[in-house]
Each structure stands twice: as C-alpha cells, then as structure tokens.
Amino acid sequence: MVSKKGKLEEKNIAETSPIYVKVSNETREIIDKYKDEGKTISYIIGESIELYNNIKSLSPEIVGIIEKYKNKYETETKLFESAIRLLDKRENLERSEDIDLWCRARDELQMMLIGKTTFNQLLSAAESPEESLDKPMKRNIALGVILWVTGKPINVLSLEEIIYAIKKMWIVANYFYFVDIKKLASDEYHVVCKHHENKRYSNYWLGYFKELFLSEELPFKCIVEGQAFDETLSLTIKKLFHKK
Structure with a gap:
C-alpha cells in the first residue's frame, strides 16, 4: 500500500521533468542575475516560457504594430513600457494629457468643441429669438x-x-x-x-x-x-x- 507521502512524491515527479540545455553566456548572466534575487532556475524558466507563450499568442495585427515601432524605441522592452504608460493615462483620468481627456469627454460625455465667436452668437440669438x-x-x-x-x-x-x-x-x-x-x-x-x-x-x-x-x-x-x-x-x- 502506497502512503500519502509516496503518492505526493509520485505526483511531483509526474508534474515536473528535468530539462538539460546549453545556453549562451548572455542567457547565463541573466539567469544568474535573477538567481541572486532568490529565484530558482526552474522558476525563471517557467516564467520565461509563459511570457514567451503570451507574446506568441498575440494577434498578427499587434505583432505587426510591434515590428513597426520597435526600432524607434530601440528595444521591445521600451516599446512595451511606453504602451503601458499610455494605457495607464487612458484608464486614469487624473493622469491623462489634455488631448486624451478631451477625446474621452467627447466620446463619453458627448461634449462639443465650440469657438468663442459661435458661442457668443448663439447666446445673442437666444436673447433675441426673432433673429x-x-x-x-x-x-x-x-x-x-x-x-x-x-x-x-x-x-x-x-x-x-x-x-x-x-x-x-x-x-x-x-x-x-x-x-x-x-x-x-x-x-x-x-x-x-x-x-x-x-x-x-x-x-x-x-x-x-x-x-x-x-x-x-x-x-x-x-x-x-x-x-x-x-x-x-x-x-x-x-x-x-x-x-x-
């Protein structure tokens, strides 16, 4: 009869399997960098594979946009950082630029942009209905x-x-x-x-x-x-x- 401890060990063996690969010195330096922060190699690999899978799951349209702008931002990391900052400004009204705030007010509050001359003439017309x-x-x-x-x-x-x-x-x-x-x-x-x-x-x-x-x-x-x-x-x- 297999004990509970034995079953747990069997489950752990079934859920994990060793992978042996050669990596470049650059990759090794990255691994060592995060190992120094207390992360295990298996954790680093797991997180990396998940991130890789997320990127590869992007639609062709988004991949095309990344390819279009990545050279301008030097690295994909800087591109993603810029995109996330823009998203934060869009979702957080207090952080929005004036132009972004206007676009949201126009779409969500149905506000209109009106010139001073037109506005004053409309006020004048309201005071003089005959005109x-x-x-x-x-x-x-x-x-x-x-x-x-x-x-x-x-x-x-x-x-x-x-x-x-x-x-x-x-x-x-x-x-x-x-x-x-x-x-x-x-x-x-x-x-x-x-x-x-x-x-x-x-x-x-x-x-x-x-x-x-x-x-x-x-x-x-x-x-x-x-x-x-x-x-x-x-x-x-x-x-x-x-x-x-």
Whole structure:
C-alpha cells in the first residue's frame, strides 16, 4: 500500500521533468542575475516560457504594430513600457494629457468643441429669438478653422481639401459622428453628415455651410444645395469656376 507521502512524491515527479540545455553566456548572466534575487532556475524558466507563450499568442495585427515601432524605441522592452504608460493615462483620468481627456469627454460625455465667436452668437440669438440662428450662421469661423487644420492659405485650397478639412474637424469637435463624402464629378461632391440632435440642428448647419461655400473669400464660385432632416444633413456642393 502506497502512503500519502509516496503518492505526493509520485505526483511531483509526474508534474515536473528535468530539462538539460546549453545556453549562451548572455542567457547565463541573466539567469544568474535573477538567481541572486532568490529565484530558482526552474522558476525563471517557467516564467520565461509563459511570457514567451503570451507574446506568441498575440494577434498578427499587434505583432505587426510591434515590428513597426520597435526600432524607434530601440528595444521591445521600451516599446512595451511606453504602451503601458499610455494605457495607464487612458484608464486614469487624473493622469491623462489634455488631448486624451478631451477625446474621452467627447466620446463619453458627448461634449462639443465650440469657438468663442459661435458661442457668443448663439447666446445673442437666444436673447433675441426673432433673429433665430441667422447671426450664428452668418458670423461663423469655418474658414479660420479650415486654414488652421490644413496649414495652407485659403486661396490655394481645392474644394476637395476644404470638404475633407470640414469632415476632420467637425467630427473632432463632435458636431457630427459620421461624415460621408462622395465625388459625383471632377468638381462636385455629395456630403452626408449624421448627428444625434434634431431637424433644427440640421437646419443650422445647412445655413452655416451655405454661408461658407458662397463666401466671397473662397477662391472659387460654388452652388450649394441641401436638405435638413431630423438627424441627417445632406449637401451637394459644386464648383463653377475660379474667381479672378
């Protein structure tokens, strides 16, 4: 009859098996480093194999990202450290950079980025309902925003560059959550903007963009047609000719 002690010894033998391998001097130095901290060789090997398995289990997409950036960070360790710090900032609001905090506020709190001029005009319209939203539409800063995001003078921008700058910034500002642009002809575009507000909101932006694309400050003459719906704005913008 086998004693409990004998069974335990048999189990330990079954669960562990010796491995004899030759390692490089560099690997030996690493092993010795952690042995000095009181870690056994079997523990070091076990932890290393588990870590190796975790890395090899990463998706091809993540492996591709690691390969893409590892030379920039000199070592994979530095790359992982940087990634973990970024994760910590994302998960911990108090440690977030201003831009990260804004992105989270936009997505989680549905906050909008609004210029001082537009904000003041909206306040003015609220105090004078008879003027409705006409003043905010007409006194908008769209051209300034487009100039800022493109880094180019307005008079050298194409219609396409202006439309894509609007898409980029109006989504960043959380005015729209989706903007689809279709090129109908060489100088004609159909733009669909989606939001979670109402038809009055769509009408405001319809007037806003009509003011923009009919502006005398643009280097070309346009015609603009559009429709406002409850949660969608549809625009067709066509360039007619360059101004002299």
